[in-house]
Amino acid sequence: MSRATREAYRDVLLPLLLRRPELMCLDSDTGLFDAAYAEAAGDQYLNVGIAEHNLMGIAAGMAASGRVPFVNTMAAFATSRALEAIKIDIAYNQLPVRIMATHGGLAAGHLGPTHQALEDLAVMRVLPGMTVVVPADAAATEAFVEQSTDVPGPLYVRLGRKPTPALPPAPPPVIGQAQTLRRGGDVVLVSCGPYPVLACLAAADVLAGEGVAATVLNMHTLRPFDTQTLTAAARPASLVVTLEEHWRGGGLGGAVAEALSEAAPTRVLRLGMPDQFVDTVGNQEHLVDHYGLTAERVVGTVRTALGTAAPERPGRENVTTRPSHP
Numbered sequence: 147m148s149r150a151t152r153e154a155y156r157d158v159l160l161p162l163l164l165r166r167p168e169l170m171c172l173d174s175d176t177g178l179f180d181a182a183y184a185e186a187a188g189d190q191y192l193n194v195g196i197a198e199h200n201l202m203g204i205a206a207g208m209a210a211s212g213r214v215p216f217v218n219t220m221a222a223f224a225t226s227r228a229l230e231a232i233k234i235d236i237a238y239n240q241l242p243v244r245i246m247a248t249h250g251g252l253a254a255g256h257l258g259p260t261h262q263a264l265e266d267l268a269v270m271r272v273l274p275g276m277t278v279v280v281p282a283d284a285a286a287t288e289a290f291v292e293q294s295t296d297v298p299g300p301l302y303v304r305l306g307r308k309p310t311p312a313l314p315p316a317p318p319p320v321i322g323q324a325q326t327l328r329r330g331g332d333v334v335l336v337s338c339g340p341y342p343v344l345a346c347l348a349a350a351d352v353l354a355g356e357g358v359a360a361t362v363l364n365m366h367t368l369r370p371f372d373t374q375t376l377t378a379a380a381r382p383a384s385l386v387v388t389l390e391e392h393w394r395g396g397g398l399g400g401a402v403a404e405a406l407s408e409a410a411p412t413r414v415l416r417l418g419m420p421d422q423f424v425d426t427v428g429n430q431e432h433l434v435d436h437y438g439l440t441a442e443r444v445v446g447t448v449r450t451a452l453g454t455a456a457p458e459r460p461g462r463e464n465v466t467t468r469p470s471h472p
Contacts, residue, residue: 147312148309148310148312149309149312150307150308150309151281151310151340152246152305152306153284154284154287154291155246155287155288155291155303158287158288158291158292159171159291160183160186162291162295163187163191164187166214166295167190169215170191170192170205170208170214170215171192172192172193172204172208172215172216172217173191173194173218174193174194174195174198174201174217175193175196176218176219176248178218179191192204198219198224198227198228199228199231201219202217202224202232202235202236202243203231203235205217205241205243206235206236206241206243209236209241214242214244214295215243215244216244217244218246219246220247220261221247221249221250221251222249222254222261224247224302225247225263225265225266226265226269232273233273236300237274237275237276240275240298241299242298242301243300243301244300244301246305247263247266247302247303248305248306249261249262249306250263250266251263251304251339252424252434253307254307254430255424255428255430255432255433256428256429259424263304264392264393264419264424265396266304266392267396267398268393268395268396268400269396270302270369271369271396271401273300275299276299276300276301276369277297277321277322277369277370278301278302278304278367278369279303279367280339281304281305281339281366282313282338282340282343282364283313285312285313286313286319287303289318289320290303290319290366291303293321294321306339306430307430308429310341311340313343313344313364319364322367322370323367323372324364324366324367324372325363326363326375326379327343327362327363327364328347328350328362329359330358330360331382332353332358332359332360332385333353333358333359333361333384333385333386333387333448334360334361334362334383334387335360335362335387335388335389336363336365336389336398337363337365337388337390337398338364338365338366338368338390338398339390341430341434341439342389342391342439343362345389345440345441345443345444346360346389347362348441349444349445352445353445353448356449356454358448361379361383363375363376365401365402368397368398371401371405373405373409376409377406380406380410381412384412384452385412385413385415385448385451385452386412386414387444387447387448387451388402388417388418389418389443390417391419391434392418392419393418393419393421394417394418394419394421397418403416413451415447417438419437419439
């Protein structure tokens with residue numbers, strides 16, 4: 147069943163507010179919360195309008211006074227326009243502010259580069275003490291929102307905009323612990339977020355049919371980073387491939403390369419958005435496909451790296467690869 151991660155967050159937050167009087171919901175006129183929601187939340191909901199820098203400052207003040215604010219804005223605005231307030235007011239003081247950032251990655255593709263967030267994970271994961279989480283589906287979002295009340299210090303959660311498919315059944319995700327969705331000893335596929343994780347699972351199925359066994363890790367938490375699970379998977383493998391809806395620099399691929407270079411040196415190939423602003427108009431699904439954040443690209447990357455070719459099998463259409471994107 148497809149469901150939007152931002153809607154899953156909204157729906158699970160209200161019962162939390164009603165159970166926990168110290169929690170607050172601070173909005174920036176996102177349109178996610180209607181009048182009925184505001185009425186049900188009462189004094190625990192406040193819409194400050196389109197003023198993201200002020201939003202973070204207000205949240206910091208509330209957190210310093212014993213409240214735990216969930217602040218709602220778009221990822222592009224949280225990690226650029228409001229970054230100074232996040233860095234100095236929130237992270238520097240290690241305050242328990244939960245930054246719930248919608249329209250992550252290419253989710254606002256139709257609005258262009260001003261609203262797309264392809265740098266947010268790189269920006270947020272370098273802030274000391276900041277927990278950074280990227281749910282891959284609605285169920286994971288619900289789990290992370292519930293768990294977030296016990297996370298010390300600040301938290302950044304990247305959410306989407308439109309419904310995305312649910313992942314196959316797996317043990318419930320836990321903040322700070324990578325999810326192993328599939329096990330194999332030849333290659334490791336690491337991803338985060340709905341479309342990349344689904345693409346890696348599909349790629350693993352194709353590779354299995356070609357005799358290549360892949361481990362698939364849903365690295366939903368970029369900080370704190372689960373180096374132990376990553377290195378355990380990487381040690382027997384000859385190749386690690388990362389896929390993310392983010393510029394290649396500084397995001398998940400960077401975190402994986404940093405961790406493995408110190409703990410278990412392995413060849414890492416990072417797949418993501420090219421080093422340019424998006425110059426194509428389209429919705430998220432179109433842009434994900436256009437820029438090759440797909441199972442086909444993962445399979446082609448593994449084939450090339452391992453020196454294998456697509457098998458010719460009667461009655462079976464081979465997976466085609468797209469032109470290589472940097």
